[in-house]
Amino acid sequence: MNPDSIAFDPALLVFNASIASAFSDENKEYRRRFERFYLQSVARDILPGERVSKCIREVIPGKKFVDVMYSQKHERAQYNNLIVCGSLWMCPVCAAKISERRKVEMIKAIQSAKVQGLNNFMVTVTFQHTREDKLIDLARVLNDVYRQLKSGRWWQDFQARWQVVGVVTGTEITYGLGSGFHPHKHAVFFSERPISRIYTQTIENEITERWCMLLEKQGYYASQYHAVDVRKGDHNALAYVSKMGKEFDTHAWGIENEITKGIVKKSKDAERFGPFQLLDLYADGIEWAGYKFQEYAYAMKGKNQLTYSPGLRDLLDLGAEVTDQEIAEAPIANNLVLLGSITRKEWTAILKRENRAMLLAVASTGDAEYLRVCIEAMTKAR
Ligand SMILES: [Zn+2]
Numbered sequence: 001m002n003p004d005s006i007a008f009d010p011a012l013l014v015f016n017a018s019i020a021s022a023f024s025d026e027n028k029e030y031r032r033r034f035e036r037f038y039l040q041s042v043a044r045d046i047l048p049g050e051r052v053s054k055c056i057r058e059v060i061p062g063k064k065f066v067d068v069m070y071s072q073k074h075e076r077a078q079y080n081n082l083i084v085c086g087s088l089w090m091c092p093v094c095a096a097k098i099s100e101r102r103k104v105e106m107i108k109a110i111q112s113a114k115v116q117g118l119n120n121f122m123v124t125v126t127f128q129h130t131r132e133d134k135l136i137d138l139a140r141v142l143n144d145v146y147r148q149l150k151s152g153r154w155w156q157d158f159q160a161r162w163q164v165v166g167v168v169t170g171t172e173i174t175y176g177l178g179s180g181f182h183p184h185k186h187a188v189f190f191s192e193r194p195i196s197r198i199y200t201q202t203i204e205n206e207i208t209e210r211w212c213m214l215l216e217k218q219g220y221y222a223s224q225y226h227a228v229d230v231r232k233g234d235h236n237a238l239a240y241v242s243k244m245g246k247e248f249d250t251h252a253w254g255i256e257n258e259i260t261k262g263i264v265k266k267s268k269d270a271e272r273f274g275p276f277q278l279l280d281l282y283a284d285g286i287e288w289a290g291y292k293f294q295e296y297a298y299a300m301k302g303k304n305q306l307t308y309s310p311g312l313r314d315l316l317d318l319g320a321e322v323t324d325q326e327i328a329e330a331p332i333a334n335n336l337v338l339l340g341s342i343t344r345k346e347w348t349a350i351l352k353r354e355n356r357a358m359l360l361a362v363a364s365t366g367d368a369e370y371l372r373v374c375i376e377a378m379t380k381a382r
Pocket residue numbers: 052055056084085086087091093094095
């Protein structure tokens with residue numbers, strides 16, 4: 001996407017030089033939020049009947065204004081009184097918030113496991129497919145076979161042998177030009193048994209044999225060389241993150257990111273795309289990408305992205321599970337103050353020019369007067 005193509009009024013930039021720099025490459029966070037809002041409006045075109053088409057857009061019935069709330073501590077702003085869709089699969093804005101929160105929880109899980117002397121290893125499973133396969137079928141097969149893998153006698157023996165106490169599993173979907181939708185699962189297995197590098201190969205062989213057999217029963221096929229990957233968890237990256245208290249740099253994602261950031265992950269090779277990159281392609285005029293995003297959205301709607309095996313959350317002291325919707329609706333900080341209110345008429349104009357991210361950047365200065373000036377400038381007829 002070319003951010004220059006997004007409709008905002010460059011004249012606004014003269015009000016405050018800091019806003020201009022907010023959209024430069026140095027300030028990636030603003031730029032990303034800008035992209036997320038933009039891609040969300042692209043999703044709205046493709047999925048007009050879904051909640052994502054109303055997200056941070058439609059005013060909650062009965063509310064008069066869109067309120068702009070500000071956190072002085074975090075120097076951040078958010079909108080109140082708007083519908084929030086909470087759709088991890090479909091909404092770039094909600095997905096960013098949900099996956100960030102899930103990532104923080106995964107860090108906590110791994111830390112908690114470490115404190116308890118547990119080890120972890122990461123398992124990735126996939127299978128073969130073609131461009132003709134429908135994602136809804138592939139996703140069903142993946143879920144069915146994964147459930148079968150983790151049940152019955154074989155699984156009981158496997159768990160006992162490797163002293164597995166719990167598993168967190170994330171589902172990820174990418175799209176490849178050659179072979180179509182590529183659903184796969186990343187899982188973190190927590191175990192009491194120390195897992196050395198040589199054991200990871202043994203584990204990989206064991207799971208591969210079972211995985212391929214179960215898939216063949218469903219009429220699908222997995223390569224014994226590529227279908228299953230097992231590796232040791234990365235404690236170093238985690239130690240770094242917990243010490244810094246910051247989110248991972250995108251170039252240094254550890255295992256918890258593999259799972260939770262799957263949905264927003266930018267594919268490394270140009271021939272394979274993450275779901276939101278399909279939106280980006282569609283916005284650039286590539287029509288098939290829009291149809292593929294639609295197929296993906298309907299296939300994945302309502303499905304869990306991340307699941308903890310029974311009892312694991314308690315064991316790792318994670319507390320009750322919070323829903324995607326609750327995370328998406330949660331305020332960005334405590335003690336938010338009202339910085340300004342936007343009338344419905346003004347809001348319509350702001351939406352029309354896709355100035356939502358821009359206005360949040362303005363509000364994050366904490367300058368109420370400046371916010372008001374910008375709202376009026378944005379809503380003036382050109
Ligand atoms: Zn949303």
